[in-house]
Amino acid sequence: MAESITITDNRSGEAIEIPIVDGGVSAAEWAKLLPGVWFYDPAFMTTAVTESAITWIDGDAGKLEYRGYPIEQLAERSTFLEVAYLLLNGELPTAKQLEDWVHEITYHTFIHENVRKRFLEGFHYDAHPMGILVSAVAALSTFYPEAKDIYTPAIRYKQIVRLIAKMPTLAAAAHRFSVGMPFIYPDNSLSFPANFLSMMWKTAEPHYEADPALVRAIDLLFILHADHEQNCSTTAMRVVGSSHADPYSSCAAATAALYGPLHGGANEAVIRMLMEIGSLENVPDFVRSVKEGKGRLNGFGHRVYKNYDPRAKIVREIAEKVFQVTGKNPLLDIALKLEELALADDYFVSRKLYPNVDFFTGLIYQAMGFPMEMFPVLFAIPRTSGWLAHWTEMLDQGSKIARPRQLYTGSPRRDYVPVSER
Numbered sequence: 257m258a259e260s261i262t263i264t265d266n267r268s269g270e271a272i273e274i275p276i277v278d279g280g281v282s283a284a285e286w287a288k289l290l291p292g293v294w295f296y297d298p299a300f301m302t303t304a305v306t307e308s309a310i311t312w313i314d315g316d317a318g319k320l321e322y323r324g325y326p327i328e329q330l331a332e333r334s335t336f337l338e339v340a341y342l343l344l345n346g347e348l349p350t351a352k353q354l355e356d357w358v359h360e361i362t363y364h365t366f367i368h369e370n371v372r373k374r375f376l377e378g379f380h381y382d383a384h385p386m387g388i389l390v391s392a393v394a395a396l397s398t399f400y401p402e403a404k405d406i407y408t409p410a411i412r413y414k415q416i417v418r419l420i421a422k423m424p425t426l427a428a429a430a431h432r433f434s435v436g437m438p439f440i441y442p443d444n445s446l447s448f449p450a451n452f453l454s455m456m457w458k459t460a461e462p463h464y465e466a467d468p469a470l471v472r473a474i475d476l477l478f479i480l481h482a483d484h485e486q487n488c489s490t491t492a493m494r495v496v497g498s499s500h501a502d503p504y505s506s507c508a509a510a511t512a513a514l515y516g517p518l519h520g521g522a523n524e525a526v527i528r529m530l531m532e533i534g535s536l537e538n539v540p541d542f543v544r545s546v547k548e549g550k551g552r553l554n555g556f557g558h559r560v561y562k563n564y565d566p567r568a569k570i571v572r573e574i575a576e577k578v579f580q581v582t583g584k585n586p587l588l589d590i591a592l593k594l595e596e597l598a599l600a601d602d603y604f605v606s607r608k609l610y611p612n613v614d615f616f617t618g619l620i621y622q623a624m625g626f627p628m629e630m631f632p633v634l635f636a637i638p639r640t641s642g643w644l645a646h647w648t649e650m651l652d653q654g655s656k657i658a659r660p661r662q663l664y665t666g667s668p669r670r671d672y673v674p675v676s677e678r
């Protein structure tokens with residue numbers, strides 16, 4: 257059987273055969289037959305915007321791989337910084353490469369004093385940390401003007417290191433500022449996740465060491481959130497990056513995309529939903545109201561996964577370990593009951609709505625003491641590595657500026673009428 261499709265233009269009878277390659281058909285081939293007839297595909301539901309060798313998802317089977325490595329193996333055996341290296345470079349590092357990479361990241365965690373003193377302190381006292389983060393990442397481009405030189409490998413590499421290294425520092429600074437706590441400088445004697453927790457929670461002690469189980473949990477959550485192919489924020493990164501903006505400006509756009517409740521804000525929405533449900537007896541009524549179209553079951557459903565999100569399974573295991581240290585989040589029982597009812601209900605089953613990664617992450621973050629406003633910030637820290645991997649891949653592919661078409665449905669040409677005659 258031929259691996260191709262044939263399209264016939266019924267107006268002219270002309271036909272064209274297009275091969276199916278890697279699961280897609282070339283729109284450029286299509287355009288040869290039908291110039292000026294555009295694919296109508298709002299929200300890119302059926303459009304592959306690129307070839308990519310970074311992350312593979314089988315949404316029907318619920319499988320996720322970074323550079324060919326199953327997420328379960330990386331979660332069990334790797335660390336976030338090793339995974340970031342893998343995403344960016346395509347291969348796992350040798351021991352020496354890993355040592356150098358960790359050293360580089362560790363020694364770029366400090367932010368310019370003016371970012372903190374002049375810039376961060378300019379925000380209103382109760383500013384949302386995600387709003388602070390979006391602006392602070394964009395502001396970094398003014399501190400590193402050489403970043404515009406995106407085609408000089410050493411300069412590009414330096415900005416990648418800076419962004420991955422400084423994200424936790426900016427994130428923790430945004431939190432500390434929004435709760436009126438003094439800024440904590442990075443501690444180079446700590447690992448990447450332990451340093452982040454130190455910058456978050458350190459108070460008067462000379463050296464802060466978080467519980468190792470919580471350090472590992474944060475590192476695991478960073479691994480699970482490091483990349484997810486062409487999601488909304490990665491697409492924002494690629495679209496802005498395609499105009500050859502510097503990586504800080506592109507990352508700020510990606511961070512902004514992550515701010516929305518349908519993307520990085522979903523775990524906050526889950527906690528708010530669980531609090532609103534309030535108790536186990538209210539769960540059946542809540543499920544009923546969702547089925548009647550009165551709101552959504554937050555943390556359920558995914559554009560790509562039509563099966564249990566493989567990350568959600570791992571998050572469930574992490575939750576158990578975290579709760580052993582922090583005590584159980586009282587909302588957990590409501591979440592488990594919701595999951596049980598939804599997974600047995602035809603409304604959710606027939607629409608292939610399963611828990612996604614966000615269903616349990618908020619419970620963990622909350623138990624660890626993170627305020628809800630920090631949840632999307634916690635997502636942005638590791639996703640920066642994925643954004644940068646896709647940005648690099650896009651530039652190396654010699655991509656063109658992203659510029660979709662539209663189907664115009666507005667008024668035909670008409671003449672301007674002066675306001676006095678309208």
Ligand code: CMC
Pocket residue numbers: 484487517518519520522546551552553554555556557558559560607609612613614
């Ligand atoms: N609760 C109830 N019904 C739902 C839900 C839900 N969470 N999600 C989808 N549906 C229904 C929807 O009403 C529609 O039903 P019908 O066919 O009768 O109109 C059907 O399922 C298909 O929904 P859709 O909106 O066409 O699906 P989508 O692919 O556009 O949306 C989604 C994907 C993630 C935006 C959506 O499932 C949703 O809003 N989920 C809740 C928010 C959430 O958890 N987001 C986190 C996503 S994972 C993290 C990330 O990648 O950022």
